[in-house]
Amino acid sequence: MSSSPAELVRQFHLAFGLDARGTPTEVSPALAAHRGELLAEEAAEVAEVAVSGPLDRLAHELADVVYVAYGTALVHGIDLDAVIAEIHRSNMTKLGPDGQIARRADGKVLKGEHYEAPDVPAVLRRQGWVPGGAA
Ligand SMILES: [Mg+2]
Structure with a gap:
């Protein structure tokens, strides 16, 4: 079993019935906006802990950004x-x-x-x- 972020996030999307496309596709504006908001929330959480830490929070929030970014790519069918x-x-x-x-x-x-x-x-x-x- 692959443990690449793309594969892990695909498993998550399939398990929870979230969108997953196999070809790059423009999605509905509502869905695109929702994904953008999720990513902005996670990026803001990185900014909160970037300087003051603690380091485990920074690691967690960085991973959240990557996870949500891969999820957003998957929603749009982007490899x-x-x-x-x-x-x-x-x-x-x-x-x-x-x-x-x-x-x-x-x-x-x-x-x-x-x-x-x-x-x-x-x-x-x-x-x-x-x-x-x-x-
Ligand atoms: Mg987070």
């Missing part, structure tokens, strides 16, 4: 692992072929000349997404 892989691919292009890292004075990693932006629409199209198409 989030594939999207994360594309974001990672893009982020790694911030490292030049010479291994040089461009940083701002405050330490933020800058996009170098070899940077490639993530192509999330292409990832979703590979998953069967038809932009603006009927579900």
Whole structure:
């Protein structure tokens, strides 16, 4: 049995009769808003404990954010692992072929000349997404 977040969250959605789609789909505005609110609530809980902790609360709330984010992706039929892989691919292009890292004075990693932006629409199209198409 896989213990990836995507699989665990799928089990939860199936067990509780929550929406789960297999193809990227625009859902009803009410459902989309509901998912957005759930995620905002969890993000706010992270912000509450981010500085003062305790660390177990931070760990809990971070996990809640990821869990709800995977759930929201599942509701919309998005394979989030594939999207994360594309974001990672893009982020790694911030490292030049010479291994040089461009940083701002405050330490933020800058996009170098070899940077490639993530192509999330292409990832979703590979998953069967038809932009603006009927579900
Ligand atoms: Mg929470």
